[in-house]
Amino acid sequence: xxxxxxxxxxxxxxxxxxxxxxxxxxxxxxxxxxxxxxxxxxxxxxxxxxxxxxxxxxxxxxxxxxxxxxxxxxxxxxxxxxxxxxxxxxxxxxxxxxxxxxxxxxxxxxxxxxxxxxxxxxxxxxxxxxxxxxxxxxxxxxxxxxxxxxxxxxxxxxxxxxxxxxxxxxxxxxxxxxxxxxxxxxxxxxxxxxxxxxxxxxxxxxxxxxxxxxxxxxxxxxxxxxxxxxxxxxxxxxxxxxxxxxxxxxxxxxxxxxxxxxxxxxxxxxxxxxxxxxxxxxxxxxxxxxxxxxxxxxxxxxxxxxxxxxxxxxxxxxxxxxxxxxxxxxxxxxxxxxxxxxxxxxxxxxxxxxxxxxxxxxxxxxxxxxxxxxxxxxxxxxxxxxxxxxxxxxxxxxxxxxxxxxxxxxxxxxxxxxxxxxxxxxxxxxxxxxxxxxxxxxxxxxxxxxxxxxxxxxxxxxxxxxxxxxxxxxxxxxxxxxxxxxxxxxxxxxxxxxxxxxxxxxxxxxxxxxxxxxxxxxxxxxxxxxxxxxxxxxxxxxxxxxxxxxxxxxxxxxxxxxxxxxxxxxxxxxxxxxxxxxxxxxxxxxxxxxxxxxxxxxxxxxxxxxxxxxxxxxxxxxxxxxxxxxxxxxxxxxxxxxxxxxxxxxxxxxx
Amino acid sequence: xxxxxxxxxxxxxxxxxxxxxxxxxxxxxxxxxxxxxxxxxxxxxxxxxxxxxxxxxxxxxxxxxxxxxxxxxxxxxxxxxxxxxxxxxxxxxxxxxxxxxxxxxxxxxxxxxxxxxxxxxxxxxxxxxxxxxxxxxxxxxxxxxxxxxxxxxxxxxxxxxx
Numbered sequence: 001x002x003x004x005x006x007x008x009x010x011x012x013x014x015x016x017x018x019x020x021x022x023x024x025x026x027x028x029x030x031x032x033x034x035x036x037x038x039x040x041x042x043x044x045x046x047x048x049x050x051x052x053x054x055x056x057x058x059x060x061x062x063x064x065x066x067x068x069x070x071x072x073x074x075x076x077x078x079x080x081x082x083x084x085x086x087x088x089x090x091x092x093x094x095x096x097x098x099x100x101x102x103x104x105x106x107x108x109x110x111x112x113x114x115x116x117x118x119x120x121x122x123x124x125x126x127x128x129x130x131x132x133x134x135x136x137x138x139x140x141x142x143x144x145x146x147x148x149x150x151x152x153x154x155x156x157x158x159x160x161x162x163x164x165x166x167x168x169x170x171x172x173x174x175x176x177x178x179x180x181x182x183x184x185x186x187x188x189x190x191x192x193x194x195x196x197x198x199x200x201x202x203x204x205x206x207x208x209x210x211x212x213x214x215x216x217x218x219x220x221x222x223x224x225x226x227x228x229x230x231x232x233x234x235x236x237x238x239x240x241x242x243x244x245x246x247x248x249x250x251x252x253x254x255x256x257x258x259x260x261x262x263x264x265x266x267x268x269x270x271x272x273x274x275x276x277x278x279x280x281x282x283x284x285x286x287x288x289x290x291x292x293x294x295x296x297x298x299x300x301x302x303x304x305x306x307x308x309x310x311x312x313x314x315x316x317x318x319x320x321x322x323x324x325x326x327x328x329x330x331x332x333x334x335x336x337x338x339x340x341x342x343x344x345x346x347x348x349x350x351x352x353x354x355x356x357x358x359x360x361x362x363x364x365x366x367x368x369x370x371x372x373x374x375x376x377x378x379x380x381x382x383x384x385x386x387x388x389x390x391x392x393x394x395x396x397x398x399x400x401x402x403x404x405x406x407x408x409x410x411x412x413x414x415x416x417x418x419x420x421x422x423x424x425x426x427x428x429x430x431x432x433x434x435x436x437x438x439x440x441x442x443x444x445x446x447x448x449x450x451x452x453x454x455x456x457x458x459x460x461x462x463x464x465x466x467x468x469x470x471x472x473x474x475x476x477x478x479x480x481x482x483x484x485x486x487x488x489x490x491x492x493x494x495x496x497x498x499x500x501x502x503x504x505x506x507x508x509x510x511x512x513x514x515x516x517x518x519x520x521x522x523x524x525x526x527x528x529x530x531x532x533x534x535x536x537x538x539x540x541x542x543x544x545x546x547x548x549x550x551x552x553x554x555x556x557x558x559x560x561x562x563x564x565x566x567x568x569x570x571x572x573x574x575x576x577x578x579x580x581x582x583x584x585x586x587x588x589x590x591x592x593x594x595x596x597x598x599x600x601x602x603x604x605x606x607x608x609x610x611x612x613x614x615x616x617x618x619x620x621x622x623x624x625x626x627x628x629x630x631x632x633x634x635x636x637x638x639x640x641x642x643x644x645x646x647x648x649x650x651x652x653x654x655x
Numbered sequence: 656x657x658x659x660x661x662x663x664x665x666x667x668x669x670x671x672x673x674x675x676x677x678x679x680x681x682x683x684x685x686x687x688x689x690x691x692x693x694x695x696x697x698x699x700x701x702x703x704x705x706x707x708x709x710x711x712x713x714x715x716x717x718x719x720x721x722x723x724x725x726x727x728x729x730x731x732x733x734x735x736x737x738x739x740x741x742x743x744x745x746x747x748x749x750x751x752x753x754x755x756x757x758x759x760x761x762x763x764x765x766x767x768x769x770x771x772x773x774x775x776x777x778x779x780x781x782x783x784x785x786x787x788x789x790x791x792x793x794x795x796x797x798x799x800x801x802x803x804x805x806x807x808x809x810x811x812x813x814x815x816x817x
Binding site (some may be wrong): 050053054057079080082083085086087089090093095298 | 667718719721750751752753779780781782783810
């Protein structure tokens with residue numbers, strides 16, 4: 001390779017050489033042209049030759065007249081005398097004069113000729129008057145030889161001049177030869193330089209191309225797994241799908257379950273190896289059909305574009321992917337197992353857009369992950385609506401409490417035997433200005449996820465404690481609290497403050513928790529619940545009999561009340577099994593010293609059946625729907641007052 | 656147009672011949688044009704007959720004259736049109752027996768004249784007269800070549816159209 005500075009200098013030298021050559025050539029051409037011009041203009045010998053002919057004519061005419069004495073010959077001789085004089089005149093101008101002046105013998109001959117012709121001027125005025133023609137002829141006889149002398153000199157001069165011109169031309173020719181050689185050499189040098197430069201350029205071009213290919217690759221690929229990245233995935237080859245009849249595009253978003261734990265436990269390097277192994281498994285599985293692509297979206301999230309015939313095939317393929325990822329990975333000699341959750345979205349026609357399909361699949365995936373981890377969820381348009389509704393609710397939940405859109409309704413709990421009021425349960429209601437009444441089953445999980453549950457919980461307890469004061473004395477109020485409230489521990493302060501502010505006796509407040517509270521951190525849950533119970537507040541186990549239904553937690557905490565889930569009452573009329581379970585729970589509760597409340601009593605038949613089993617307390621639409629405190633107060637005034645028996649039973653059971 | 660020009664020139668020729676006897680003795684013939692011309696017979700010209708065709712002027716230097724003389728004379732194109740020349744070459748013969756051959760196209764390409772006067776004077780035989788074919792050498796540099804110089808004949812006497 002030629003250094004750049006060298007190349008520039010060489011080019012400069014070549015340019016200078018070319019410029020000099022151009023100047024020299026121009027001058028040479030000019031000189032040559034001048035020499036040629038010279039050779040044409042002043043051919044003195046040619047003019048001399050004409051003079052020689054004219055002199056001959058003169059002598060011939062004079063001789064003819066001398067012989068024949070015809071007047072017309074005399075006139076002709078006189079005319080040729082004039083012509084010859086004219087010739088002499090023309091030798092006295094321009095190039096011929098230059099020649100004469102340069103050649104003394106010629107000048108001498110010219111002068112001699114001039115003198116000779118002048119001496120016979122009188123005779124040639126009228127030749128017919130000349131008697132002695134032979135004498136005139138004799139006098140004219142040297143004319144030709146004088147002209148010959150001049151002609152000879154002119155010829156020598158012309159030859160010399162021609163030689164000089166030829167020399168000039170030859171010299172120029174030589175110069176031009178050199179110039180041509182120089183130009184050829186310069187052209188050769190330039191060719192070589194160009195070739196070298198071309199080679200450099202080709203090398204540079206190749207380097208740039210390689211670099212750009214490298215960059216293009218890294219711009220479209222995930223450096224860790226080597227899979228295409230999100231950018232590359234967003235621009236697939238649609239034609240692969242269009243060209244195949246009855247084929248549809250499906251996007252599967254795959255999220256590894258439990259990867260974070262692996263990463264935290266075994267370290268990032270191990271995590272990266274696991275991701276790479278998972279990526280290879282995905283690639284081997286997905287890449288079997290043309291048009292299929294698998295990419296890494298980032299983190300432990302992957303996405304596959306599948307070429308399928310229908311929804312069932314897409315879901316089956318997604319399940320195959322999940323199963324493949326669930327198989328153990330052997331990394332660095334140790335075996336690790338993780339799971340994966342997938343969301344599937346299918347294109348409805350040929351005009352699909354990867355990004356929106358990906359968004360749909362992602363939605364299905366995250367929705368599935370929150371409910372059925374480790375499975376495949378299929379996107380449907382309703383899902384987006386639900387998610388959007390959830391987002392709307394989540395956004396508006398914060399202000400809903402301030403605007404008093406969320407408030408408690410109360411449902412009565414009655415003594416099944418006497419029909420007397422034994423308590424009320426506060427149930428949160430959200431009356432949304434646009435969406436109407438929203439069930440707690442919908443908005444409480446949202447509140448739990450967004451942290452708004454603390455505000456709602458505190459508000460509900462405050463309201464319940466305050467409203468309870470409007471109820472007959474000794475009628476307790478039950479409030480549902482969330483697992484999260486217990487785990488955070490803030491529930492203690494909330495309850496203590498609510499009791500203090502309202503002045504309600506702690507015995508009249510009952511807190512209901514679900515089984516799931518025991519699933520999280522049982523030790524901590526028991527500590528908090530025990531502390532609450534120490535305050536004098538009663539603790540009820542809500543929705544008993546559903547969920548994970550481990551009986552072990554019944555022995556680890558002293559529950560005041562078990563609330564049998566409404567699901568056991570649904571087929572009470574026809575299914576004796578439900579009744580048997582209720583009876584069994586009653587026996588169990590009696591041993592544990594807990595009261596039993598049956599939820600969801602809607603018919604008299606249910607009531608009669610439950611009465612026979614010896615159930616104490618129930619609640620449900622049969623006794624009254626949840627209603628604002630004012631309405632409940634009116635309802636209560638129409639009910640039998642709480643009997644001492646009821647009070648006695650309560651005191652019995654809490655013993 | 657062309658026919659009327661020929662008729663006109665024919666009428667001129669007739670008039671010239673009719674007038675010829677009156678000038679025959681006082682003015683000599685200085686130019687004869689023969690060869691391929693209208694009527695096929697040689698046409699003679701006296702000085703005044705030539706000048707009657709109209710004149711043009713060329714101011715130029717030549718290798719044979721001092722300075723830059725002014726030449727007046729009949730345009731060769733006009734002269735040849737006048738005699739109805741039908742050839743491509745004009746063979747020129749001079750008094751000194753000098754012969755040269757001029758392509759007729761020269762007369763339409765350049766404003767060549769048959770000069771009768773140099774610097775306002777009629778030219779004598781000694782002074783290259785009475786007729787001198789003159790090219791505009793100075794005005795048209797390409798004419799400054801041997802071939803054109805050789806066509807500029809002086810002491811012209813006869814022009815034969817071939």
